[in-house]
Amino acid sequence: MKPTELLRCLQDKKEGAHGNTCYTSDQLLLFVAFKESKKQSWNNQNLSSVPLDLDGGLRTLDLSNNFITQLHVLALPYLEKLDLSGNQLDLISEGAFGNLARLKHLNLSRNRLSVNFGSNSKALGSLSGLRSLDISMNGLSNGAAELVLRNKSSLGQLKMNGNILIKLSPSLFRESQNIRSLIIEDNLISEIEPQTFDPLRRLESLNLARNNLAFICDFTLHQVKYLNLSRNSVKVFVTRENAALYNLEVLDLSHNKLLYFPILPKVNGLKYLHLQNNFLGALDPEAVMVTEVNSLYQDIVNEKIRRKNYLHANWKLMPLVYIDLSFNHFTSFPIETLSLLYSLETLNFSYNCLQNINWDVRNYSDRRQVRQINFPSLKHLDLQSNGLTRVSPLFLKALAKIETLNLQDNSVQPCGLLSRSLSRKHADLNSSCAAFGQLNTLKHLNLRENDINILPPNTFQGTSLISLNLAKNLHMVMHERALEGVQTTLQSLIISEIDVNSSGLSLPCMPALTGLNMSNNKLSRTPDSFGCSPLRELDLRNNAFVTLNYSLLEAASANLTTVFLSGNHFNCCDSGWLTVLNEMRVSLPDIDQAECFTRERNLTMREYLKSPLLHYVACWQILKNDYCPQKANQKVL
Known part of the structure; x- marks a missing residue:
C-alpha cells in the first residue's frame, strides 16, 4: 500500500468508516516516515532568502529566526503550516501565497510588515482559508490590522501582540467573524468603541492585557x-x-x-x-x-x-x-x-495591610447579639505578610472546612489548651492568641517568621495537621508537649532557623513523619525519637554536628532517600554513619559542600568516601598514640 493510499485509509477510519483494518504495523511505520518527510525545518540557519529546492509535497515548513527580508511566490500546493516568525520580512509579493490553497496556519510574528504594507496586505488578503494567524510585533496600526483581517471568515485564532493599535472599532473584525481566540496584548489601546465585538459571536478567549x-x-x-x-x-x-x-x-x-x-x-x-x-x-x-x-x-x-x-x-x-x-x-x-x-x-x-482580623459583622436583627457567618467551602487561605497580630476566634470558627492556612511573616501567637478552655465570651472578644485547635479540618499550617515567643502544650490538638512550618521563629520556646495531639498525623515538620540547641529541643515519637527540616540551628545530636519515624528526607544543614547517631540512622536508613549535611563540622574519625548512608544509596545532594576534619586537615565528604579505609587507619593510629603515648615512637609489629 502506498503512503498516500494509507493516509486515505486512515482518514476513512477516523471519519468512522467500517471494515477490516487496512494497515499493518510495517505500514504504520511507513506512514509515520511519510508524514515526517512532509515536515521541514530551516529555523536558525542564517538564511537571507527562502531555499529554492523545497519539496513540493511539504505540509509543514519552519523558516523562523532567520534573516529573510522578502517573500516571493511559493510553489507548495500541499503546505498547511508555515512559520516565518523572527525574520526581517518587510516585503511580500502580491502573489506570494497564490499557490498555497491548503495553508491553515501562518506565523508572521516579529517581522516588519508595516513597511510596504500596501503590497503586504494584498498578499495576505488572498489567504481566505486561514484558521490561525500570528502577526504580533510588526508595528501594525489600526488601519493596517483592518486590511490584514479582510477576507478571513475561516480564522479561529488571531494574535496581534506588540503592535501599535490605539483603538478597537466594529470595522476591525467585520470580515473575521469566526474568531474564537483573540490576543491583542501589549498594544496602545485606550478605547473600545461600542459593538466592536458584536461580529465575534463565537469568541471564547479575549486577551487585552498590557494596554491603556x-x-x-x-x-x-x-x-x-x-x-x-x-x-x-x-x-x-x-x-x-x-x-x-x-x-x-x-x-x-x-x-x-x-x-x-x-x-x-x-x-x-x-x-x-x-x-x-x-x-x-x-x-x-x-x-x-x-x-x-x-x-x-x-x-x-x-x-x-x-x-x-x-x-x-x-x-x-x-x-x-x-x-x-x-x-x-x-x-x-x-x-x-x-x-x-x-x-x-x-x-x-497575602501582602495586604491587615493588623487584626476583627469580627466586624453587622447584625441586622439584634444589635446585642454577635452574628455568625461562615465560609462554607473555603479550603485554602493565604494571609502571608500582613502584619497580623490578632485573628478573631469567631473568624477562625467561620473556617469550617479549612485545610491550608498560610500565616507566614506575621506576628500571630498560638494559644495553648488552657487559653482555649476559657469562657466562650472571654475567648471570643478578648483573646489575643490564635486558637488553632478549633480548626479540626486543618491539614497544612505555615507559621514561619511570626516572632512566636512560646509554643504551649497541645497547641494544635484538635486539628488534623499533616504539615507544619515553624521556621524562623528565633528564640521560640517549644514546650515538650507542644505537638501533642498531632504527633500521629504529622508527615512534614520544619523547625529550621529557630536558634535552638539539642538540650532545648524535645520531639515526640511521630510514626507518620517522613520529612524533617532542622537546618540552621545549634543542634549537636539527633533526637532519640528518630527511631519512631519513617523519615524519607532529613535536612541537618548548618548545625553543630560532629557525628550522627549510628544506630538511629541505621534504623532509619530503610526509608531514608535524601539527607542534607553541609555546614556542620563532622569528625572524619567517627563517620561510620556516613558509610551506612552511602551503602544504602541515600542521596546526599550537598555532599560536595559537606566536610569532616582530622587532626591534620579538613576533607570533603566525597573525598572521604573515596577511601574511607585509608582515613580510618590514620584515625586509628592517632587514637592509639593518644591512649599509649609511651609507645608513640615504637614500631608496631
Whole structure:
C-alpha cells in the first residue's frame, strides 16, 4: 500500500468508516516516515532568502529566526503550516501565497510588515482559508490590522501582540467573524468603541492585557469564557444588571487601579477571579467601599434605585472557587462581602495591610447579639505578610472546612489548651492568641517568621495537621508537649532557623513523619525519637554536628532517600554513619559542600568516601598514640 493510499485509509477510519483494518504495523511505520518527510525545518540557519529546492509535497515548513527580508511566490500546493516568525520580512509579493490553497496556519510574528504594507496586505488578503494567524510585533496600526483581517471568515485564532493599535472599532473584525481566540496584548489601546465585538459571536478567549484601558463601564461579552484585562489602568469594571446569561469563567483584572470590587454579571459561570495588585481596600471600612461601589454603579448606568446593594446581590450568585486579592491595600478583612461566595475554595489575601482580623459583622436583627457567618467551602487561605497580630476566634470558627492556612511573616501567637478552655465570651472578644485547635479540618499550617515567643502544650490538638512550618521563629520556646495531639498525623515538620540547641529541643515519637527540616540551628545530636519515624528526607544543614547517631540512622536508613549535611563540622574519625548512608544509596545532594576534619586537615565528604579505609587507619593510629603515648615512637609489629 502506498503512503498516500494509507493516509486515505486512515482518514476513512477516523471519519468512522467500517471494515477490516487496512494497515499493518510495517505500514504504520511507513506512514509515520511519510508524514515526517512532509515536515521541514530551516529555523536558525542564517538564511537571507527562502531555499529554492523545497519539496513540493511539504505540509509543514519552519523558516523562523532567520534573516529573510522578502517573500516571493511559493510553489507548495500541499503546505498547511508555515512559520516565518523572527525574520526581517518587510516585503511580500502580491502573489506570494497564490499557490498555497491548503495553508491553515501562518506565523508572521516579529517581522516588519508595516513597511510596504500596501503590497503586504494584498498578499495576505488572498489567504481566505486561514484558521490561525500570528502577526504580533510588526508595528501594525489600526488601519493596517483592518486590511490584514479582510477576507478571513475561516480564522479561529488571531494574535496581534506588540503592535501599535490605539483603538478597537466594529470595522476591525467585520470580515473575521469566526474568531474564537483573540490576543491583542501589549498594544496602545485606550478605547473600545461600542459593538466592536458584536461580529465575534463565537469568541471564547479575549486577551487585552498590557494596554491603556481605564474604564469598563458596560461589559457585554456574553459569549466570552476567558477575559484578560491585566496590566492596564482599569479603575472601574461594571456590568449592567440584566437577566442575560454570561459564559465568563475566568476574569483577570490584576495589576490595575481598581478601588472597588467589580460589578460582575448577575448570571454567570465565573470560577476564577484575579484582582491582585490593585488599590482595593483603600476605602476603609468595608461598609464604605460597598456603599461607594453601589453609588458609582447607579451613576454609571444612570438608573433609578431599584436595589440597594448591587454588589452583594450579584456576588451571592457567583460560583466562584478562586479569588486572588493579594498585593492590595486592605486594612480590614471584608468578611461580609467574601462570605457571600458560597463556593469559594481558595482565597489569596497575602501582602495586604491587615493588623487584626476583627469580627466586624453587622447584625441586622439584634444589635446585642454577635452574628455568625461562615465560609462554607473555603479550603485554602493565604494571609502571608500582613502584619497580623490578632485573628478573631469567631473568624477562625467561620473556617469550617479549612485545610491550608498560610500565616507566614506575621506576628500571630498560638494559644495553648488552657487559653482555649476559657469562657466562650472571654475567648471570643478578648483573646489575643490564635486558637488553632478549633480548626479540626486543618491539614497544612505555615507559621514561619511570626516572632512566636512560646509554643504551649497541645497547641494544635484538635486539628488534623499533616504539615507544619515553624521556621524562623528565633528564640521560640517549644514546650515538650507542644505537638501533642498531632504527633500521629504529622508527615512534614520544619523547625529550621529557630536558634535552638539539642538540650532545648524535645520531639515526640511521630510514626507518620517522613520529612524533617532542622537546618540552621545549634543542634549537636539527633533526637532519640528518630527511631519512631519513617523519615524519607532529613535536612541537618548548618548545625553543630560532629557525628550522627549510628544506630538511629541505621534504623532509619530503610526509608531514608535524601539527607542534607553541609555546614556542620563532622569528625572524619567517627563517620561510620556516613558509610551506612552511602551503602544504602541515600542521596546526599550537598555532599560536595559537606566536610569532616582530622587532626591534620579538613576533607570533603566525597573525598572521604573515596577511601574511607585509608582515613580510618590514620584515625586509628592517632587514637592509639593518644591512649599509649609511651609507645608513640615504637614500631608496631
